Amino acid sequence: MNPQCGRCNKVVYPTEKVNCLDKYWHKACFSCEICKMTLNMKNYKGFEKRPYCNVHYPKTTFTSVADTPENLRLKQQSKMQSQVLYKEDFEKNKGKGFSVVVDTPEMQRIKKTQEQISNIKYHEEFEKSRMGGEAPQSPTAGYNQQPSPGYQSPTSYQPSPGFQSPTAYQPSPGFQSPTLYQPPAEPVRQAAAAPAPSPAPVPPPSAGKRFRAVYDYTAADEDEVSFADGDVIADVQQIDEGWMYGRVERTGQQGMLPANYVEAI
The missing domain is CATH 2.10.110.10 (Cysteine Rich Protein)
Structure with missing residues (x-):
């Protein structure tokens, strides 16, 4: 059909x-x-x-909404209700720790501006300390202050009977004695008491403090230094509250490092 x-x-x-x-x-x-x-x-x-x-x-075309007074009133009313809910949530969460900040375009702009200001301030202080414009605070500042009451000088140490003076040790030819204080060898007990040695010299203050890394850190810039958990950082100098300058003994590299990644030894 x-x-x-x-x-x-x-x-x-x-x-x-x-x-x-x-x-x-x-x-x-x-x-x-x-x-x-x-x-x-x-x-x-x-x-x-x-x-x-x-x-x-x-x-197919999109439907356009006329900008009439009624539509404008509804738009303004919706905006006001949104602000009222935001303020109510803010008052409820105030004083309960960290408040949840809405990730709006305005908050993102403010956050980016703060990060730029922080980076500029950090680089300015680093350049000043490196060029000598503003020397960083020495970690040995205040070393020569007056000792507290009851402080006992290390020169008053008296060795036990039978202690053998380390001055009997003869170095090999060409050996250069270090200027830093060397601890004495293990004492040897003898039948007769040896004469009392001269007082040990007081070690001079070191050029910088020593710190131990508690976390791994990878350098994010050319002026920073990388290290692993457990590394010892020597000759540390404080630059500001968040950054230090030191040398990693394991690798021999020097540079900036974050202060919250290390602890004093």
Whole structure:
């Protein structure tokens, strides 16, 4: 049985049949819904199972909302309700520790500005200390202060009977004695008491403090130094509350390091 045309609802014979858009059409009936221009399989465009030409093909458009006084009032009311809820949550969470800050574009801009200011201040202080404009505070400041009451000088130490003086040790030829204080060798007990040695000299103050790393740290800039957990950092000088300058004994590298990654030995 021959099908019916999708437009005129008449019988479509095989010689004039066009099969398109899930329907059968006469060649003359297969035309645009608007301008009635005859179409073929190459230039038609289907919309809701209806043929259209390229000019009259329906195009989807966004619905625009008119900026009427009523819509403006609803917009302002929604904004006020949002601010009221924000203030209520702020008052509830105030005094309970850290408050949750909404990650708005304004907060992101403020956060970025603070990071830039912090980096600028850090680099300015580092350049001043390196160029000699503002010398960092020496870790030996206050070393020559008056001792507290009851402080006992190390020169008053008296060795136990039978202690052998380390001055009997003969160094090899060409050996250069270090200027720092060397602890005495293990005492040797003898039958007869040896004469009392001379008082040991007081060691001079070191050039910097010694710290031990408690975390691993990877340098993020050329003026910083990397270290691993347990490394000893010598000749440490305090630059500010957050940064120090020192030398890693394991690698021999020198540079800036964060103060919260190390602890004093």
